Amino acid sequence: MTSPDPLQGESDLSGRRHFLSAAAATVLGALVLPSCTGTSGPPASSPGASLAPSVPGAAAGAPGDVALGRTMASLEALAIAVYDSALNAGQISTPALADVAKLFTDHHRQHLNALEATVGAPRDSTQPNAAVRRAMVDPVFSDPALDESKMLALVFGLENAAAQTYVFAATQLTRPDLRSTLMTIGSVEARHRSILGTVALKRPAPDLIGSGFFRSDNPLPAAALLG
């Protein structure tokens, strides 16, 4: 039985496949590979900062919180679609790596469902993030020379971007409970990143975690942030 390609549907992926060169895909793929940890140094300190429990003044339904939750859900949906497509097409076929991809897909499904519940969206109703898909995924899937190593670089890049976006979101959210929940997901994306970086891409620890601090700036195109 052939599984449907979760990246098809609204995609123009197959039609564009022959227009894009492997070189272009490589360059675009490289854009997403820099480490999440790093360059901006430790956070500015704030002596005497309040550590008391905050009042959830903006509480449930704050527009920014909902938008961030929807954005994160769309990244989870995109990750699921990419892993499913890669597994179904045999683009991640090394047995140990396929097992890893299946486990990560299961994690992303749990994350998606948790986020949908948080923002009040029906289960499995979230569409993959279109802007991130255009920027990161389509060029790789359009590569006629797509192989396992390129697919692994893509999913590493997606996990990398997702992990950093969760950190960004945590600094923007108004609800402490939501902040904690999102970071219990974001830190799992970071675990994914480190497993892929170590096992699949063979990057040594100092290269993978060069700094003690994840970046907290938004790594996504502006259009990727949903309203």
Add this chain to the structure above:
Amino acid sequence: MAAYAESIELTIASLYGLIGGLLGDLRSVGELFASHHNDHAAAFAGLAGESATHRASNALLVAISPRLQALKTRADALELAFVMENQMAATHAFALKALSAPDAIASAARILPVESEHATILGLALGKSGTDLFPSGAFDAASVGEIGNPSTGLDPARYPPG
């Protein structure tokens, strides 16, 4: 909470010094992770202001001590560090439920995934795979308890700073 975070970061940084001799070819990785924890401690000390102790948690060191004395092999040392790193990550997730100052939130959010990655790399070095690398499943833990359980953080009431 920042003073607490500073003290447990200093504790785990010192842990790597104590187990370094058992880590063999991973000693430099332990030194890297220790340097991260010292950086984290400095960030939290800045947030804690006058509450900062600039010392490891004595209560946590006492709790770790019997485990340190029982270490015999590289795998023992890696397993202890693996558990502690998971507990550090969970502690920061727990803290995020209470923090309100933007700088404190940013610090915890930026540090938490690094400690999760430390745990994962140590787990890989131990030969763990699949679900064993995720002690709390698809969601990292955000509750606290006693030392030794990789699925909970470290309870500030049990291991106070200083």
